[in-house]
Amino acid sequence: MESFANIQAGFALALQPMYLLMALGGAALGTAIGVLPGIGPSLAISLLLPFTFQLVDPVGAFIAFGGIFYGAMYGGSTTTILINTPGESSSVVTALDGYKMAQNGRAGAALSTAAIGSFFAGTVATFALMILAEPFVSFALSFGPAEYFALMVLSLCTVTAIGGGHPSKAAFSTLLGLSMGMIGLDSTSGQLRFTFGEASLFDGIDVVVAAIGLFAVSEVLFGLGNLRRQPESRLVSPGPLRMTKEEWKRSIAPWFRGSGLGFIIGVLPGAGATIASFMAYALEKKVSRHPEQFGKGAIEGVAGPEAANNASAGGALVPLLTLGIPGSATGAVMLAAFQGYGINTGPLLLKNHPDLVWGLIASLYIGNLMLLVLNLPLVGLWVKLLKIPEALLYPMILTLSTLGVYSLNRSIFDLYMLFGIGIIGFLLRRFRYPLAPVILGLALGPLLETEFRRALIGSRGDWSVFVGSPIAASALLLTLAFILVPILIKAVRSVSGVKPQMP
Amino acid sequence: MRNRLRTNFWLAPVLAAASLLHTPLYAQDVPKDYPNRPIEWIIPAAPGGGIDLFGRTVTRVLSEQGIVTQSFQITNKPGAGGAIGMAEMVQRKGDINTLLGVALHVHLTPLLQGTPHSYKDMTPIAKLFAEYAMMVVRKDSPIKSLDDVVEAIKKDPGSIKFGGSTIGNTDHLTAANLAKVSGVDPRKITFVPYTGGESNAAILGGHVDVGMGGPDLIDLVTGGEMRVLGVASPERLSGPFAELPTFKEQGYEVVTETWRGVFGPPAMPAAGVKYWQDALGKMVKTDAWRTELTKNQWVDRFETESFPATLDREHEEFRKSLIELGLVAK
Secondary structure, eight states, rough: HHHHHHHHHHHHHHTTTHHHHHHHHHHHHHHHHHSSSSSSHHHHHHHHHHHHHHOOHHHHHHHHHHHHHHHHHHHHHHHHHHHSSOOOOGGHHHHHHHHHHTTTTTTHHHHHHHHHHHHHHHHHHHHHHHHHHHHHHHHHHHOOOHHHHHHHHHHHHHHHHHHHHHHHHHHHHHHHHHHTTTTTTTTTOOEEEEEEOOOOGGTOOHHHHHHHHHIIIIHHHHHHHHHHTOOOOOOOOOOOOSSSSSHHHHHHHHHHHHHHHHHHHHHHOOHHHHHHHHHHHHHHHHHOOGGHHHHHOOOHHHHHHHHHHHHHHHHHHHHHHHHHSHHHHHHHHHHHHHHHHHHHSSSTHHHOOOOHHHHHHHHHHHHHHHHHHHHHHHHHHHGGGGGGGGHHHHHHHHHHHHHHHHHHHOOOHHHHHHHHHHHHHHHHHHHHHOOOOHHHHHHHHHHHHHHHHHHHHHHTTTTTHHHSSSSEEEEEEEHHHHHHHHHHHHHHHHHHGGGGGOO | OOHHHHHHHHHHHHHHHHHHHHSSSTTOOOOOOOOSSSSEEEEEEEEEEEEHHHHHHHHHHHTTTOOOOSSSSEEEEOOGHHHHHHHHHHHHHTTTEEEEEEEHHHHHHHHHHHHSSSSSGGGEEEEEEEOOOEEEEETTOSOOHHHHHHHHHOOOTTTEEEEEESTHHHHHHHHHHHHHHHOOOOGGEEEEOOTTTTTHHHHHHSSSSSEEEOOOGHHHTTTTTTTEEEEEESSSOOOGGSOOTTGGGGGGOOOOEEEEEEOOOOOOHHHHHHHHHHHHHOOOOOOOOHHHHHHOOOOOOOOOOOTTHHHHHHHHHHHHHHHHTTSOOO
């Protein structure tokens, strides 16, 4: 196969010491960026751009960017699992079970399954990128507004279903997120909504600010509220670092499923790592034989989503490298980097710059391996975070969150938002409303609405557009099944279960 | 003499304090060795778009050519059609160390979205170059020419799905103007708004019939994925665009220019404005800048003194066009 000859040449290029060093540097930097809440890979790459143009050739720069891209995905899960502070919106869902695992003394296992799952998914996605890029592009392009709308509806419903606790409480959280998503500029009509003239709200509430507020700040508030009631410190022991045989067994299938799902979602330019991770979580809960453990520290709930968000990063490169269409914010920055080097992207990229594309793909393999080597030994170091007493840990979380949020837009208003949302998160926690659906609602709300309206504008008001295509129709049907099947099962059970008791 | 000295000695701090009270702290003087601090260049868009490329290219050429030795610090302030970048700039009244690289959003965003700031709230420095919109179709589209598009919308104005950037923006205006010059009510056309590169995916996937975009679409055109129906420039462009027909030569009087320019904060001291006009004036004469213009299909439209008047004229034109489209109330 031609791909394999090409990838050999790519490896020959990427294995040069200089490029290996760039891959290592990128991977290390990416991990650090992922650990810091707020700073994401797209911001980091755009900060680096002016320097790379002067210092290194395009191949070296893209190798480093690839490392940052994947490294951030690795790092993001660390703070999520240990201190419930998601560094990126794509690791929000990891907080549900990852943090619980850490509380149960399985922090080492959670970090390991995340790291190995990420490695596995990154490798699978890179491999898929190599051989499936062409067919996947036409698949991605077949997604129009109606298909995206149906996909968003499906993800919102599945997340509401997985939220744990009472379904109506999960629905409330989703709706809260959706209504928060209404704030700001309406991208279809160009009208400002609910901003009250505050310029910082023109662009809506930043998902990362909301995620850090809801998870990290409310965690601290909640912990402080309980401090006095606890006779002794609630310090948890890090527990044994290694994954048990049982944990390995429970992780492998989710890694596979997460990789496949993540890659497919990543290829779609309108979706992304956040949707991929949420859907992977929903999938794991659906197929699990013990769904009741989810939300209480099920390792599948970490393994699946972490694999998915990494695989989606690989998937997002497909439209970027084949068509020059970025599938994510990071993709957009990488596109800018291509342009900065005077490289024309688009369908001719592979033809005109095969060394660059295959070198990048080869370095993604290498970068992934480096990340695993870099991160597994660090697990032992990271879990020591758990030994820090609350009196030190809480201020640390608040400092880290505040710094991270401020670094996002350098806006004081964002800090008010952070703590305001933190208080809302505290109230939600207090009354046992799930937090993750709020983030998904906020992240997907604007997209959901935009795609809905695009579909209707394009069809000139004809509603049948939503069931006109097989993809859209089946996604909506699946959603309906998600909602109706549990109700039907309950109904059937109550009918058959109640009968014998009747006199 | 001694007396005067003493008076001065006492008077100086008083005067200084009085002047502080009188003129706000931010109204800095322009020092002789200006710029003596790093210059912050605000890009009112996310990394990766045309405005971003513009800002990064200008600062790079200014530095590489040694025209400005002070370093540039680039800050992306994206969001709300450039309104957030403008709001940030307005806050920096009188600050000589900040520049903003802008585009047409200084007109369109306040007109369309009712955001509080427009070009009038900042100090125009220079207009640098223009980009022209293109109308494209995917390679296997049944539409072969602008005439095909016009014929279809004459029969049924809403039958063609146009796709491009947000409603009321240049892409929309190009489609609307094509309708207008063909005697079709521009309000009745179907225009699906997209952001970023999404419209390219929609064009390729056949989710819109006719797409609009800037010169960056050329990669997809030379790659054979898209065909160009017309370029909305006053005359043919150069390089790979030389073979592409304009709207005008096909009989449709449609020109859509998107310029890029540099602004200072409100009340920027005249000496600061002069410095940047001179620096940019030097830059546009360099070969390095010429190369960038050709590479990116940017058409030189360097303008300094007349820039404010151009802005006023354009603002009225845009207002008129948008009123015609029913997007802005009279």
